[in-house]
Amino acid sequence: MRPKERILDAPVYQPGKPIDEVKRELGLTEVIKLASNENPYGCSQKAKAAIAAGLEDLALYPDGGSMELRWEVADFLGVKPDQLIFGNGSDEIILMIARAYLGEDTNTVMANPTFSQYRSNAIIEGTELIEVPLKDGVHDLEAMAAAINDKTRVVWVCNPNNPSGTIVTEAELTAFLKKVPSDVLVVMDEAYYEYVVAPEYPQTIPMLEAYPNLIILRTFSKIYGLASLRVGYGVAAEKIISDLNHVREPFNTGSLSQSAARAALADQEFVASCREKNRQALKQLTDKFDQWGLNYYPSQTNFILVDLKQDSTEVFNKLLRKGIIVRSGSALGFPGYQRITVGTAEQNEKLLAALEEVVTEAMPQ
Ligand code: PMP
Numbered sequence: 001m002r003p004k005e006r007i008l009d010a011p012v013y014q015p016g017k018p019i020d021e022v023k024r025e026l027g028l029t030e031v032i033k034l035a036s037n038e039n040p041y042g043c044s045q046k047a048k049a050a051i052a053a054g055l056e057d058l059a060l061y062p063d064g065g066s067m068e069l070r071w072e073v074a075d076f077l078g079v080k081p082d083q084l085i086f087g088n089g090s091d092e093i094i095l096m097i098a099r100a101y102l103g104e105d106t107n108t109v110m111a112n113p114t115f116s117q118y119r120s121n122a123i124i125e126g127t128e129l130i131e132v133p134l135k136d137g138v139h140d141l142e143a144m145a146a147a148i149n150d151k152t153r154v155v156w157v158c159n160p161n162n163p164s165g166t167i168v169t170e171a172e173l174t175a176f177l178k179k180v181p182s183d184v185l186v187v188m189d190e191a192y193y194e195y196v197v198a199p200e201y202p203q204t205i206p207m208l209e210a211y212p213n214l215i216i217l218r219t220f221s222k223i224y225g226l227a228s229l230r231v232g233y234g235v236a237a238e239k240i241i242s243d244l245n246h247v248r249e250p251f252n253t254g255s256l257s258q259s260a261a262r263a264a265l266a267d268q269e270f271v272a273s274c275r276e277k278n279r280q281a282l283k284q285l286t287d288k289f290d291q292w293g294l295n296y297y298p299s300q301t302n303f304i305l306v307d308l309k310q311d312s313t314e315v316f317n318k319l320l321r322k323g324i325i326v327r328s329g330s331a332l333g334f335p336g337y338q339r340i341t342v343g344t345a346e347q348n349e350k351l352l353a354a355l356e357e358v359v360t361e362a363m364p365q
Helices: 005-009 019-026 045-057 067-077 090-101 116-125 141-147 170-179 238-245 255-266 268-292 312-321 345-362
Strands: 084-087 107-112 128-133 152-158 185-189 214-219 232-236 303-307 337-341
Touching: 005 116, 019 312, 045 255, 067 084, 067 255, 084 090, 084 238, 090 116, 090 152, 090 185, 090 214, 090 232, 090 238, 107 116, 107 141, 116 128, 128 141, 141 152, 141 170, 232 238, 255 268, 268 303, 268 345, 312 337, 312 345
Parallel strands: 107 128, 107 152, 152 185, 185 214
Antiparallel strands: 084 232, 214 232, 303 337
16 A cells, blocks of 8 residues: 655644553553643533534434534624534534645645644645644744745744744734735644734634634634544635635534534623633642743733753653653653643642652752
8 A cells, every 4th residue: 555655744643641551551540641732610500501402313424514513602702603613613614615726736834843733734735835834832923924936825924922922913914914815825823813812812703894804713612622523614705604614524424423512602691700720720730830940931811832941851751750741841852841721710729739859859959
């Protein structure tokens, strides 16, 4: 069997270590996973009830167009239903964008480090990668605009950026969008949109009218707490959505997932309470990091990238042995760092206790 050669250059995605695997391997009874930016408060009770109600119809294919979810999200965002496309997680929307717009004899511009899937999908499609280093952990939009040329089809802006947690501001984004040629697609990946509290964060939905080359990605995996169900969506001009529909799989979001997403969307109280709790829990972490003199990037998300000034793999393994799974910075382009999902106050306590031992061990006596 001979696969297309270039797919072998696309790295296989390395997820955070699963809790059960760590329990089994290390013989631990309690393991806390702070590795995949999941919501530690779970999801809305209403989403669970919606799933229970949908169990009678498991034999039927889902609504391929996600129509009810589409109408409700359209109404929620103030856009037309035809401006939306749903995917098996926003991961799948990224794949659809790459499949629809990228190929040989094109290039695509992205930051580095940023979310890994832009790169992987670009490699699979055989496009040239133009990776622009972050500046102080933030997208360097000026350099990214300057990197665009005749062959550029797609530019990826992860805002807030994974893994740094930082944002580009409205002023920076507007200046950038003015420079991008109108036939180059700008992807705004806003997976962590609902966590952001900074007033300078751009509200991109109203920008769609002025910039018909924009697509905004959001997800039910993060603050809505439905990562297991795989629902994400793209919002863009109708022409872009209609292009993407040509490469969309027929039944790419499940019925239970659609029902749960609708119920979750309707429970904005849950979203607001998670955002509030996350900010407090983030402060619990940064207060301690400040006390220990550790540097970290200012986060507008539910994770934080902290510089422990020690070999990432070693620290990762030390924490693992204490029953805490984080994400090693070396796998994310930040050697010496760890990316830590913000947990509940109780989970954070345990993380900080474990981390304190690691940090103080390394301090000069
Ligand atoms: N974009 C970013 C920036 C992410 O961090 C993630 C999740 N790791 C995704 C997209 C994909 O999320 P999902 O497919 O669960 O919607």
